[in-house]
Amino acid sequence: MVTLKDLAKELNVSVSTVSKALNNSYEISEETIAKVKDLAKKYNYKPNKAALSLKKSKTKTIGVIIPNILNPFFARSLHSIEEEASKHDYSIITCISNESIKKEKKSIELLTDGSVDGFLISVSEETQTTNEIAHLKEVIDSNIPMVMYDRFVKSIDCDKVIIDDYKAVFDATNYLISEGRKKIVLLDSLTGLNVGKLRVEGYNQAILESKLYDQKPIVFEISNDAEVDNNVEKIISQNKNIDAIIAIDNTLGVVALNIAKKENKKIPEDISIIGFSGKNIIVFTNPKLTTISQHTEEIGKRALELLINRIEKKDESQLKTVIIDTNLVHRQTTKYK
Numbered sequence: 001m002v003t004l005k006d007l008a009k010e011l012n013v014s015v016s017t018v019s020k021a022l023n024n025s026y027e028i029s030e031e032t033i034a035k036v037k038d039l040a041k042k043y044n045y046k047p048n049k050a051a052l053s054l055k056k057s058k059t060k061t062i063g064v065i066i067p068n069i070l071n072p073f074f075a076r077s078l079h080s081i082e083e084e085a086s087k088h089d090y091s092i093i094t095c096i097s098n099e100s101i102k103k104e105k106k107s108i109e110l111l112t113d114g115s116v117d118g119f120l121i122s123v124s125e126e127t128q129t130t131n132e133i134a135h136l137k138e139v140i141d142s143n144i145p146m147v148m149y150d151r152f153v154k155s156i157d158c159d160k161v162i163i164d165d166y167k168a169v170f171d172a173t174n175y176l177i178s179e180g181r182k183k184i185v186l187l188d189s190l191t192g193l194n195v196g197k198l199r200v201e202g203y204n205q206a207i208l209e210s211k212l213y214d215q216k217p218i219v220f221e222i223s224n225d226a227e228v229d230n231n232v233e234k235i236i237s238q239n240k241n242i243d244a245i246i247a248i249d250n251t252l253g254v255v256a257l258n259i260a261k262k263e264n265k266k267i268p269e270d271i272s273i274i275g276f277s278g279k280n281i282i283v284f285t286n287p288k289l290t291t292i293s294q295h296t297e298e299i300g301k302r303a304l305e306l307l308i309n310r311i312e313k314k315d316e317s318q319l320k321t322v323i324i325d326t327n328l329v330h331r332q333t334t335k336y337k
Helices: 004-011 015-024 030-042 049-057 072-087 101-111 127-132 134-141 165-176 196-209 230-237 252-262 296-312
Strands: 061-066 091-096 117-123 146-149 159-163 185-188 218-221 244-245 272-276 290-293 319-322 327-329
Touching: 004 030, 015 030, 015 134, 061 072, 061 101, 061 296, 072 091, 072 296, 091 101, 091 218, 091 244, 101 117, 101 127, 101 134, 117 296, 134 146, 146 296, 159 165, 159 296, 165 185, 165 196, 165 244, 165 272, 165 290, 165 327, 185 196, 185 230, 196 218, 230 252, 244 252, 272 327
Parallel strands: 061 091, 061 117, 117 146, 146 159, 159 319, 185 218, 185 244, 244 272, 272 290
Antiparallel strands: 290 327
16 A cells, blocks of 8 residues: 555655645645645555544654663663653653664654654664764654654754763863873763764863863773773773773773773772763672763653653743753762862
């Protein structure tokens, strides 16, 4: 059976344009309306009555698309989203893109048939690195409410719930400078992602602005693969005078801590280490890792609430970018003053 997506693909226009043309919208030119209707007639297109019914009556279901279920941040945020959705009598359908733009597109195609009332999405790495965002614009063009959280695309006009990644690492770097550290390095495993770029910028700027620190910024890019332990070990063993590390994802800090102990460094006397979030793995570290807390559960909760308010038209104000505060949680791998 021919669908709106099939007609849109053949005409090289958006699904929204085809839908509006079939309904004689004033937004669509007469020429385009004629082309769409001719093609619909050619293929004997019939509207999906079930989908139309769902759209009119609401499904009380939200589509959630995340890039990686094994990442503790996304697992915890998903738990928070599901828990909050239940309080509002909503269900969720979860799709995992596995950092693939192709899977992200398929997930959106699967759910834009009337199955959900809106989307919560944290975009894939491939979407960000290629900046291929037509599938996201199509959701907006179809007037389906969408909220991006954590990973976002700046040029997409939708609500967003994020943290101030720049300030989080800027403040953490300044704290290490205040400890009197002389060689602070940053381990970056998020190359290509906007959150990673902002965290690196925060570190760089804190170093460059400081009058108490005379070294240049040192950023090591770490590929997040099976060689991560070897890569971190090489950095620490070959740079004996490193006395502070900031790791900008939720497992790299643990790796750095373990390698530093293996190199017989006293923590935090010889070296301070700051990780990023990772509440679920801190209990297994010894000494306990100091981290930048993202307040993951709050991010999921606020994103869900914002989306429901849009779906139910409780909030018809201008689009919002909600910034969740972070804080440095001192444990045993920094000198708490």
